[in-house]
Amino acid sequence: MPLSTRQREVLHQIGIPVWVPRQSPAGEPPDVGATEVSGVPGQATAAAATVRSAPVAELDLGGLQARVAGCTACTELARQRTQTVFGVGDSHADWLFIGEAPGAEEDRRGEPFVGRAGQLLENMLAALGLRRGDNVYIANILKCRPPGNRDPSPEETSACRPFLDRQIDLIQPRVIVALGRIAAQSLLDSSAPLGRLRGREHELRGIPLVVTYHPAYLLRSPSDKARAWGDLLLARARVLRS
Numbered sequence: 001m002p003l004s005t006r007q008r009e010v011l012h013q014i015g016i017p018v019w020v021p022r023q024s025p026a027g028e029p030p031d032v033g034a035t036e037v038s039g040v041p042g043q044a045t046a047a048a049a050t051v052r053s054a055p056v057a058e059l060d061l062g063g064l065q066a067r068v069a070g071c072t073a074c075t076e077l078a079r080q081r082t083q084t085v086f087g088v089g090d091s092h093a094d095w096l097f098i099g100e101a102p103g104a105e106e107d108r109r110g111e112p113f114v115g116r117a118g119q120l121l122e123n124m125l126a127a128l129g130l131r132r133g134d135n136v137y138i139a140n141i142l143k144c145r146p147p148g149n150r151d152p153s154p155e156e157t158s159a160c161r162p163f164l165d166r167q168i169d170l171i172q173p174r175v176i177v178a179l180g181r182i183a184a185q186s187l188l189d190s191s192a193p194l195g196r197l198r199g200r201e202h203e204l205r206g207i208p209l210v211v212t213y214h215p216a217y218l219l220r221s222p223s224d225k226a227r228a229w230g231d232l233l234l235a236r237a238r239v240l241r242s
């Protein structure tokens with residue numbers, strides 16, 4: 001399967017050789033048998049081998065993103081995705097927001113929380129004096145879209161969890177905000193309802209974690225926005241204390 005433009009960019013950024021068809025004279029089809037490679041061959045080959053074979057816990061963010069881009073552990077998701085949705089933002093952010101999984105628009109654009117729910121999340125960030133990409137990182141527990149926006153299966157969340165754990169360990173945020181029931185239950189390995197998980201601090205990989213509503217839910221239930229704001233203030237208080 002040909003690489004997407006985004007995948008090519010990521011691979012190029014981390015020094016992995018990207019094989020491209022040699023230019024053909026105008027009007028002729030590309031010569032797919034003849035290729036050239038970008039990057040420094042020796043270094044790039046070593047980097048590619050590292051990304052393929054190194055334990056996930058030893059990859060940096062670029063290597064992790066490349067590993068995710070090639071992951072096919074969940075056969076159905078890998079077959080149907082447009083692209084993986086790794087996460088986006090400041091790699092040294094104090095705030096890490098984690099949602100459930102990419103939706104249709106995220107799958108198309110390769111970025112988490114776009115569309116109406118993303119706009120609401122950005123408004124919530126603005127209310128905190130934050131903005132996407134600046135001291136904020138946004139990710140999901142699944143890097144691939146479940147078809148029809150169904151809930152992720154336990155097998156899928158387990159398969160994808162090492163990638164998220166490594167993201168958390170690399171970013172080392174001051175607080176994690178779990179967006180919605182599925183993200184909260186998965187991250188905390190709990191079956192408790194959202195109402196019991198909200199309103200207090202938890203801990204994940206040594207980092208304080210606060211639970212709030214998913215922005216898509218808040219679009220349907222705006223009367224809960226005040227509660228969500230309370231959750232965010234709890235998270236902000238934790239950031240200010242640390």
Ligand code: SF4
Pocket residue numbers: 068071072073074075077078084142143144156159160
């Ligand atoms: Fe791999 Fe995660 Fe996508 Fe499953 S959801 S195929 S584990 S990247």
